[in-house]
Amino acid sequence: SGRKPLHIAGIFPINGTGGWQGGQACKPAADMALEDVNANKDLLPGYKLHLHWNDSECEPGLGAAVMYELLYKQPYKLILLAGCSTVCTTVAEAAKMWNLVVLCYGASSPALSDRIRFPTLFRTHPSATVQNPTRITLMQKFGWKKVAILQQAEEVFISTVEDLEERCKKVSIEIVTRQSFLTDPNEAIKNLKRQDARIVIGFFYVVAARRVLCEVYKQKLYGRSYVWFFIGWYEDNWFESNLEAEGINCTVEEMRKAAEGHLTTEALMWNQEKNKTTKSGWTAENFQKRLDAALKVDSGRYPEGYQEAPLAYDAVWAVALAFNKTMEKLSQMGRKLEDFNYTNKIIADEIYSAMDNTQFIGISGRVAFSSETGDRIALTQVEQLIDGKYLVLGYHDTEMNKLTWDNRERWIGGKVPQDRTVIKNTL
Numbered sequence: 383s384g385r386k387p388l389h390i391a392g393i394f395p396i397n398g399t400g401g402w403q404g405g406q407a408c409k410p411a412a413d414m415a416l417e418d419v420n421a422n423k424d425l426l427p428g429y430k431l432h433l434h435w436n437d438s439e440c441e442p443g444l445g446a447a448v449m450y451e452l453l454y455k456q457p458y459k460l461i462l463l464a465g466c467s468t469v470c471t472t473v474a475e476a477a478k479m480w481n482l483v484v485l486c487y488g489a490s491s492p493a494l495s496d497r498i499r500f501p502t503l504f505r506t507h508p509s510a511t512v513q514n515p516t517r518i519t520l521m522q523k524f525g526w527k528k529v530a531i532l533q534q535a536e537e538v539f540i541s542t543v544e545d546l547e548e549r550c551k552k553v554s555i556e557i558v559t560r561q562s563f564l565t566d567p568n569e570a571i572k573n574l575k576r577q578d579a580r581i582v583i584g585f586f587y588v589v590a591a592r593r594v595l596c597e598v599y600k601q602k603l604y605g606r607s608y609v610w611f612f613i614g615w616y617e618d619n620w621f622e623s624n625l626e627a628e629g630i631n632c633t634v635e636e637m638r639k640a641a642e643g644h645l646t647t648e649a650l651m652w653n654q655e656k657n658k659t660t661k662s663g664w665t666a667e668n669f670q671k672r673l674d675a676a677l678k679v680d681s682g683r684y685p686e687g688y689q690e691a692p693l694a695y696d697a698v699w700a701v702a703l704a705f706n707k708t709m710e711k712l713s714q715m716g717r718k719l720e721d722f723n724y725t726n727k728i729i730a731d732e733i734y735s736a737m738d739n740t741q742f743i744g745i746s747g748r749v750a751f752s753s754e755t756g757d758r759i760a761l762t763q764v765e766q767l768i769d770g771k772y773l774v775l776g777y778h779d780t781e782m783n784k785l786t787w788d789n790r791e792r793w794i795g796g797k798v799p800q801d802r803t804v805i806k807n808t809l
């Protein structure tokens with residue numbers, strides 16, 4: 383095609399069993415974006431983006447080895463895409479030695495917001511802390527000033543809870559107790575009961591969530607006097623699947639009873655205006671049809687990372703838009719993007735500032751990065767499990783601190799549960 387190549391590196395978690403194998407859907411989504419970007423006449427005229435990639439299996443050690451290989455093998459790469467928090471932590475900490483911008487499409491860990499440790503990191507995947515302002519807004523909306531925390535002892539949850547505690551303090555919401563567990567939640571839940579916790583914010587992966595829910599049933603910490611917040615990105619029927627396999631000694635019925643009425647918060651990864659055309663020319667709806675065909679999901683089996691596929695697609699678009707801006711700027715300085723060779727700080731700084739200012743409407747919604755942390759700015763969604771089905775209750779825009787609410791919430795006792803035992807005056 384006679385177009386000059388612009389080489390980028392990509393690390394995707396595809397095989398392996400530990401962590402998140404989201405590359406299974408994110409790599410095909412990135413390929414779709416490359417196709418669209420290279421077919422777009424207005425973008426990178428005279429150039430073609432080339433993606434050189436490998437599998438990290440969501441293992442940081444393998445991710446580091448794959449990164450060195452991608453960087454040391456000619457040709458030089460201009461930017462590094464990566465997924466999985468553990469891999470992004472490793473590659474983003476090293477990337478500054480090559481003056482490389484790193485763009486993570488699948489990393490939720492709050493630790494990655496540390497600009498000192500990760501000076502060149504950007505993410506199209508929101509940090510897990512993006513849900514905290516939404517949790518606070520819900521507590522204020524329903525008048526809950528005393529809440530409890532139940533968390534699994536994992537780095538991502540520890541730093542998310544620390545952020546939530548800081549935010550609660552600022553608005554004088556009291557954390558009556560913070561219980562954590564490694565794999566068995568029973569003792570922690572017993573402590574919640576002992577402290578008469580009524581509003582509990584949960585932070586755990588889905589396997590632990592099933593153990594929590596069964597123990598909540600056994601200890602009767604559910605129903606009209608309790609509100610549980612769970613993370614919203616578990617699969618829809620998480621509370622009634624895998625019970626045998628995971629040795630959960632509750633029936634589906636008991637799990638449903640304990641789960642009824644709980645709230646969830648999650649970051650939005652698919653543009654809610656399904657038929658609004660995005661920068662790529664696709665609507666989220668048509669993108670989904672195209673992705674389903676590419677992944678052959680007619681069998682109903684969705685590969686891991688399906689939820690996050692728009693984040694990988696938009697990451698490639700962000701690279702193309704940032705490179706476009708960089709090339710224009712560099713040509714005024716008599717330099718060329720393709721001359722970048724890991725030591726040219728001037729070109730590296732132009733790539734950085736172009737990425738920092740990149741904003742567009744993507745398949746995952748408005749894409750923009752916070753200047754102080756490189757974090758994705760995102761909307762969150764609130765759902766409630768009503769009659770065993772998740773219902774969207776509303777959306778929260780953390781930037782504008784605006785809650786869009788449909789008033790569809792339902793409480794088992796017909797009224798909002800209290801955050802503590804209300805002592806009726808006996809007079």
Ligand SMILES: CC1(C)CO[C@@H](CC(=O)O)CN1
Pocket residue numbers: 401402404465466467468488489490491615690
């Ligand atoms: C929402 C989820 C599942 C959170 O973990 C991300 C993976 C990671 O942070 O390692 C992928 N997206």
